[in-house]
Amino acid sequence: MSIDMLPDDVLLEIFDFYVRIRAWRLLVHVCRRWRSIVFGSPRRLDLRLFCSNKTPARETLDVWPALPLSIKCDKRAERVDNIVAVLERSDRVCHINLGIKSSDLETISAAMQVQFPDLTHLVLWSHGETVSVIPDSFLGGSAQRLENLTLENIPFPGLPKLLLSATHLVTLQVVFIPHSGYFSPEEIATALSTLTRLESLWLLFESPQSCPDWARQHPPPSPRSVLPALIRFWFKGVTEYLEIVVARIDAPRLSKLDVTFFNAIVFDTPQFIQFIRRTSMLKPLQKARVTFEGDTATVKLSSQTSGYKAEELKVRIPCRELDWQVSSMVQVCTSCLPPLSTLEDVFIYEDPCWQTHWQDNIENVLWLELLHPFTSVKNLYISGYIAQGIVPALQELVGGRATEVLPTLQNIFLELQPSRPVQEGIQQVIAVRQAAGHPIAVSYRQILR
Template sequence: MSHPVPSTSSLQPTEQIGQRALTGESEQQKYASFFCEEDEEFGERLIGGLGGWVRGRWWYTLAHVCQRWRNVILGSASYLGVSLVCTEGTPVADMLAHSPPLPLVIDYRNVDHGITADDEEGAILALRQRDRVRRVRFEMPATNLQELIVAIDEEYPILEYLVIVRLTEGDSMILTFPETLQVPHLRHLMLFGFTLPIGSRLLTTAVGLVTLCLVMDHPSTYFHPNTLLRWLSSMPQLETLAIIFLFPVPNRDIERQFSQTPIITPFPLHNLHHFCFQGVSTYLEALVHRITTPRLEMLAIYFFHQLTFSVPRLLQFLNTTENLRFESAKFEFLRKDVYVKVYPRGEAEMYALALIVHCWHLDWQVSSAAQISDALSRIFSEVEHLTLEHKEHSLSSEEHNEVDRSEWRKLLGSFWNAKTLRIDDGLVGELSRCLQLEDGELPLELLPELEELTCSGSGDTGDGFTSFIDARQNAGRPVTLVRSSNQRPSEAPVEASTVTSSEAGDDVDT
């Protein structure tokens, strides 16, 4: 007897899935999206993969070709990963009544408006088929999610993906996840904007998680670092971890909470490769003090604006990793942020370590970067190639854009093994002032291994470094000064005798 399969007449093409789960209007949400934009594979894991789960309906058309093809597909359903897809516009009741009992993929995503009453009823009906649900992904306003979340309770024995994103625009409703939900075979979990009850069985039963992303958008969704550590200690297979706060928690509050609770015994996460954190430094310090990740390949951190940084445990944590290598580093001073990206190789496209601090005015940005680089000087001393980039700051803040010389020297002092330094045009004046020797300073006190200094921009960008170049020449450790126009060879031809790099726009002083 043949099994009827869903009709293809009502199937709608899926929209391209963006990374809306971590984007929005607020500064905090904007920078959460940075982690995914830099590493698309990382972003795909967090939101369950790009391209839409409706691609799981690939077999619908083939099953309608002929009886033989239908029998082959349904007879090999488990091997082929065949499933029924419930999404917007799907007549779920009819599909369940007239289709074989295949696994269910439930995927409702709508950015601009909530789902219809019929779609909501269909989604709830599908969720009640607990033994068949393989994947669940909802991305919609809280008003719709409230009804759907209530239906996700008890045990889902084959559920592998659970991605639920509460769209937050103009919505202050607090959503709490069911306490009774059990997911023993869950592999990928992303929750955006939910309160997890103290007795929730969701994470205590999801011991096989490979991907975990928790995004907290309201103080009601906050959980204590020890609570998170207890969850993580039962997830030995975890490969990707993202902990993202969209609101700041005062450092002093976390310090007080952590000091008043029993200490969690440190434990390893042997399989963790990607770790993303957004929040305040004290919360991160509480986490990394109790975990080791020897196979970590990428660490991305976004700190909310704060005046001081103390991250000694982060340094200890980084020292326990075996795969992280730091050969080149780039500091990007933007209008409201400073980005620090450290790469395993000079030509690498993907960073091994990214640190972002949300702050404005160049003096504040350099102070923040200097504190962090000073705290991590032990690992930054591996860096051989250093780049400092600058984008124009607001003209109204010019009085804040002249940086104390000691702050620049503190930043550069962490890179004592740097052999090349590239300075963007907007920072040439600042750095030339920083590198000029004052009374009592030794010529090799700063950047002692430097061999090449590149100044990008137009005009006499390198003239301010004359005294520095002369001092290093007299000390027997000459530095080559390269002026780079950042122009293409066809736009700015240079005599062959002055070219020392692959860029025809670079000329050299010796």
């Protein structure tokens, strides 16, 4: 049987598969019947016209039926005339992905002050430049069908107002937020309360200058708003901002939480701790990885499960001085996180590219304070450089202090070929633990970073 003899509904099934792997425009040029079938089912086949800054929109769009429009520019456009021409057909635009120069944002923004009723995906970004502020009237103040929104280095103080209408939103990424784009934690928390379908959330500020006014009172609301679908949350900013937000929301299904706090003297986050406790992620957490890099200290708590579905809680502190890094991790592990009673494995290591002779800069008591919260750990993995700091600290725990830290420790895994002083020191630690009735075994293996 010739393909031309197939019924229209069978051809449509074939076209549906074909369109997923090739451009639909090839089909409409075969014959009048195929053209009629394709254009007769634009939603079924998800037909769209793709436009860029090089598309002569005013001359070519009218050649085609009134299909949904998708605008994309991978690099910042040198000219935006064609993009504006597409945006003028706001009733048909469904996808927008634009890199914008500072000088062009005002032009693009002006073309987007009306409603885009079919818009489902919006990405706007600008790198390395200070751009003008987007006004509150952006998108006509409404985004009812929006499912994915990404703003990168785009100042939009009125974003929380727009989000009140974006009840279909699944992914919200607001990153590299300049201070000119600051919105208050109360505003964003109120906006989040309406986003019951939201699964992924990024709020990444560029500067600690974006800090709430503590002269005001910030009583937590009662009851809190529930985000039933939220499973991934990234935040970068000051602790005070996050404290206000998480005091106002619950995310019971949260499984990935990645937080970067700008360096501070004191980390006091009681609301953050309570927020974590109200999720379901604490119970599966069994591993801790503490990492010291050139400009960041990180603690990552994770489940034994590997891959995308693994539960994960990560807290980063940007700072360069090693003593500040260790001190920051001490505060994070003791003050920013709930009790780490489910952890059985702890890895402590440094960036292998880091050549600083940090072992001479850190007092033993600081290393012991870092280890103190891990009361249920059975296995301790430490890299070669880290061992030069931790082993001398453990040597101080003699007599009745033998199990003052890591009381349930059973195994220490040292990186291959530790220095002679480290080997001698660990033998002393083994002897002290043995005498106290808490023997430990020591193995040498490559640490998986």
